Amino acid sequence: MAEYPFPDPIVEISDVRELAHDLVVVPNRDVDLVPNVGLIGGTEAVLVVETGLGPRNAQRILAFAADYAKGRRLYLTTTHFHPEHAFGAHEFSGEATYLVNQAQADDLAQKGAGYLAMFTRLGAPVARELDGTVLAVPDVVYDGSYDLDLGGRTVRLRPTGRAHSRGDQVVEVPDADVLFTGDLAETGQFAIFPWFPPHDTDVSGTRWLRVMETLAAEAPGIVVPGHGAVGDTRLLADVRDYIKELRDETWRRRDSAVSEETVVEEVRALMIERHPDWRMREWIERGVGCLCAEHAAVGGAGVE
Incomplete structure (x- = not known):
C-alpha cells in the first residue's frame, strides 16, 4: 500500500x-x-x-x-x-x-x-x-x-x-444566490481530471469548458467549490479560463504533430508558470492526456 x-x-x-x-x-x-x-x-x-x-x-x-x-x-x-x-x-x-x-x-x-x-x-x-x-x-x-x-x-x-x-x-x-459545484470547480488548485485509461475516461475537457462557460455566465453571488475556500463567480471564471488555456495550449501543440510526451512537458511547465501558487500540479498531466484524446477524436480541429 x-x-x-x-x-x-x-x-x-x-x-x-x-x-x-x-x-x-x-x-x-x-x-x-x-x-x-x-x-x-x-x-x-x-x-x-x-x-x-x-x-x-x-x-x-x-x-x-x-x-x-x-x-x-x-x-x-x-x-x-x-x-x-x-x-x-x-x-x-x-x-x-x-x-x-x-x-x-x-x-x-x-x-x-x-x-x-x-x-x-x-x-x-x-x-x-x-x-x-x-x-x-x-x-x-x-x-x-x-x-x-x-x-x-x-x-x-x-x-x-x-x-x-x-x-x-x-x-x-x-x-x-448560492451555488454548490462539486469538483467542477476548486479554489487555488488545478482542475481534477480523473483520466484513468482504459478504466475510466468519462471526464471531458471540452464539455467541462462548456459547462463552466454556462455557469460563469449565470454569475452566482456565492460559489461553494468541491474543495477549497468559498468564493464568488470569479472562481467559476478562473476554472473556465484555465480549462480553455489548457485545451488551447494542448491542441496547438498537437496540431503541430508534437508528441504527447512533449506536449505534457511543455504544457505542464507553462501552466505552473502561469499559476505558481496553485496546488495539485499532478492533475495537469492527466488533463493534457484527456485533451489529447479529445483532439484525436475530432481529427485535430484546432483552437478557437
Missing part, C-alpha cells in the same frame, strides 16, 4: 460558516479528500450536500445534520459519485432521503466498486476511512433537474452533463 503523505481525510465539524439564513458550510480546511459539506434548511426539511469519505465521516456529518435540523426531515444529495463526496451515503439510510440524477446513479452502480478498490490503495489513512463502506442505492433518481421544496425554500438539483464525471450536478439555492 502506498504511503499517504497528506493529513488524514477526516471531516472536522469546526469553523462552520453561515453563508445565508439557514445555510451553512462545513469547510474542508484544504485537506485532501475532504469535501466542502453543505446544509441547506427550510421550514420543513434540511438538505445535506456531500457525505465525506466513508462511514465514519458520514456519521459525523449525519450527527451534525440531525442536531442542526432539530426535528426537520433530512434529505441528502451528492454532486457526483467520487468517494469523498458520496461513499458515506449508506450511513444516511433510514435517516434521510437520498436523491441523485440518473447519470450519477449509473456511475455509482457501474464504477463505485472500482473506485472503492482504487482509493483503498492510496494509503492506510484512506483505507481506514473507507473500511466498512457500503455503496448506497439512492432513494430517488431523477432525469433533468429536480426542485426540492424544503418549506419556504426551493433548492434546484441540476445535472450539467458529462464534464468532471458523467453524472455531475450542481446544487442551486436561488433565494440565497
Whole structure:
C-alpha cells in the first residue's frame, strides 16, 4: 500500500460558516479528500450536500445534520459519485432521503466498486476511512433537474452533463444566490481530471469548458467549490479560463504533430508558470492526456 503523505481525510465539524439564513458550510480546511459539506434548511426539511469519505465521516456529518435540523426531515444529495463526496451515503439510510440524477446513479452502480478498490490503495489513512463502506442505492433518481421544496425554500438539483464525471450536478439555492459545484470547480488548485485509461475516461475537457462557460455566465453571488475556500463567480471564471488555456495550449501543440510526451512537458511547465501558487500540479498531466484524446477524436480541429 502506498504511503499517504497528506493529513488524514477526516471531516472536522469546526469553523462552520453561515453563508445565508439557514445555510451553512462545513469547510474542508484544504485537506485532501475532504469535501466542502453543505446544509441547506427550510421550514420543513434540511438538505445535506456531500457525505465525506466513508462511514465514519458520514456519521459525523449525519450527527451534525440531525442536531442542526432539530426535528426537520433530512434529505441528502451528492454532486457526483467520487468517494469523498458520496461513499458515506449508506450511513444516511433510514435517516434521510437520498436523491441523485440518473447519470450519477449509473456511475455509482457501474464504477463505485472500482473506485472503492482504487482509493483503498492510496494509503492506510484512506483505507481506514473507507473500511466498512457500503455503496448506497439512492432513494430517488431523477432525469433533468429536480426542485426540492424544503418549506419556504426551493433548492434546484441540476445535472450539467458529462464534464468532471458523467453524472455531475450542481446544487442551486436561488433565494440565497448560492451555488454548490462539486469538483467542477476548486479554489487555488488545478482542475481534477480523473483520466484513468482504459478504466475510466468519462471526464471531458471540452464539455467541462462548456459547462463552466454556462455557469460563469449565470454569475452566482456565492460559489461553494468541491474543495477549497468559498468564493464568488470569479472562481467559476478562473476554472473556465484555465480549462480553455489548457485545451488551447494542448491542441496547438498537437496540431503541430508534437508528441504527447512533449506536449505534457511543455504544457505542464507553462501552466505552473502561469499559476505558481496553485496546488495539485499532478492533475495537469492527466488533463493534457484527456485533451489529447479529445483532439484525436475530432481529427485535430484546432483552437478557437
